[in-house]
Amino acid sequence: MKPPEIVVESGFTAEALHGQEVALIGYGNQGRAHALNLRESGIALRVAGRPNSEARRRAARDGFATLDTAKAIPGADLVIVALPDEVHAEAWRRDIAPVIQPGQTVGFIHGSSVHFGLVPVPAGIGVVLVAPKGPGTTLRERFTMGQGIPALLAVHQERAASHGGPSSRELARAWAAGIGCARAGVVHTTFGDEAETDLFGEQAVLCGGMLGLAQAAFETLVEAGYPPLLAYTECIHEIKQVADLLYARGPAAMRAAISNTAEFGAYSAAPRMVDERTKAAMRALLAEIRSGAFTRGMQADHDAGAPWFRAERAKADAHPMEDAGAAVRALMPWLAEEAARGAAQGDSKAEAKP
Ligand SMILES: NC(=O)c1ccc[n+]([C@@H]2O[C@H](COP(=O)([O-])OP(=O)(O)OC[C@H]3O[C@@H](n4cnc5c(N)ncnc54)[C@H](OP(=O)(O)O)[C@@H]3O)[C@@H](O)[C@H]2O)c1
Structure with missing residues (x-):
């Protein structure tokens, strides 16, 4: 069977995220690397977590503004979910779904919870994926060396265009560039292919x-x-x-x-x-x-x-x-x-x- 064509691009910038608001939920293995790399790419972001979270205290020590998850989401153009996959459904139900609005975009680092229907995102809210192919420490280390690691990028659904500004795909590309992955290669794929092969x-x-x-x-x-x-x-x-x-x-x-x-x-x-x-x-x-x-x-x-x-x-x-x-x-x-x-x-x- 002939393998499907894939698009790989590199060398582009994070410009589409400049001036946009980013909220990042979770500050663990991936979350911390994304936060530090995005900040050093000139992107302002806030970090969200549960009230007594050790990870949230760590984000504060690293100099980020930290908030309860439900408070971090309003006004964010891109909401990055950097939580363990088995927590996505409860976080969506409890903290995200009640406050997220059409026109916003939610981003995942692995596609299972969306692909297998555990996180049912209504139409109008963009859903994207940027999955770096390596642990957070490698993502961070290569970034600080002026390099990057490849990432997979997918768009499950586009956001409603009513509020103007970059599309969900443009936000995802800028997110991938902001964490250094466009210095290597960004592979365009689908949530299904990423989730199942990963x-x-x-x-x-x-x-x-x-x-x-x-x-x-x-x-x-x-x-x-x-x-x-x-x-x-x-x-x-x-x-x-x-x-x-x-x-x-x-x-x-x-x-x-x-x-x-x-x-x-x-x-x-x-x-x-x-x-x-x-x-x-x-x-x-x-x-x-x-x-x-x-x-x-x-x-x-x-x-x-x-x-x-x-x-x-x-x-x-x-x-x-x-x-x-x-x-x-x-x-x-x-x-x-x-x-x-x-x-x-x-x-x-x-x-x-x-
Ligand atoms: N780890 C990797 O190498 C890797 C590679 C590629 C993709 N990914 C993907 O990246 C995403 C994040 O994975 P990860 O390994 O970075 O996760 P992780 O390090 O286990 O995430 C820890 C973060 O999640 C929070 N958290 C844990 N349980 C929670 C709960 N019940 N409610 C609210 N917050 C909770 C923690 O805060 P507290 O301090 O409150 O516990 C902390 O901020 C996943 O989708 C994963 O598949 C991971």
Whole structure:
């Protein structure tokens, strides 16, 4: 099947947002990076959060005007929702829907809640998406280096034009430029394609498949009598070296940079590790994502107080590979300093349990 044409643009500016009002709800991993980058691009914004929010206090310490969410929205041309996805529905119902008006535009950083109908935005209110392809700390770090990371951009619906000013699409383009993504490339897509491919990538590979495979490999070595420290180093710790090569150079150049032994073994092992059953499981995962069953299931668990999510997290945190990993990292004390720097920049949601 021929892949659909896509439009990628770069090099444009955030000018359409100059003189516009921006309200940003949430000041976590993505929110803080968006806020700091937009401010340094000359865009005035206010940060909104719940009254006793630690994140909101942090935004105030960073010099932003902070308000209750419902008070931040009136008059804002663009309202950016930088909240966890499972919170979008309640935030929309409780704080946003009662005050947002036709002519305003609401912006998301991931498309699931809109695409799967958890956030029903009435006609007249613009709905856009700017999804940077990386965590907030990377978005911020590249921006401060004068660079940027790519982002996906989509328009679910245009705002009513009655109030004049930039269209929702123009606001989204300026938002993407203001956070530095137009220095790399902005890919025009749809909420559906962004939501479904993003969920699939993180489940099948990045956060689900890869760690599942690494954990099974760690267990295989430990059960065969090898020291956990060795098992962790070989199966988990060294993922970074390979991931860095893939990130910077791609698969062929990654293979050129590893030993012939590693490359030879990879060709023989890959089809045995990942076979037609794995592909069938991936297709089943994708079907669940596309039907909305995954998003509805996650929302139902969240609405019930996240019992399944909490139990799985506790089980995962208690796995013996955590102790082995701590022992490996203790050999490199600078990693703890880097982790502390990352946490100071808000890259960890360890305190923000569901
Ligand atoms: N993290 C990433 O790397 C990444 C990458 C791409 C896209 N995204 C997308 O970016 C969006 C934000 O994700 P994130 O990871 O940045 O979120 P996050 O760090 O978990 O968001 C934390 C923010 O949400 C607030 N918050 C949490 N629960 C709340 C509730 N029940 N009511 C009101 N406010 C609440 C927190 O304030 P309090 O202090 O009040 O808890 C804080 O301001 C999501 O749509 C996500 O899919 C994230």
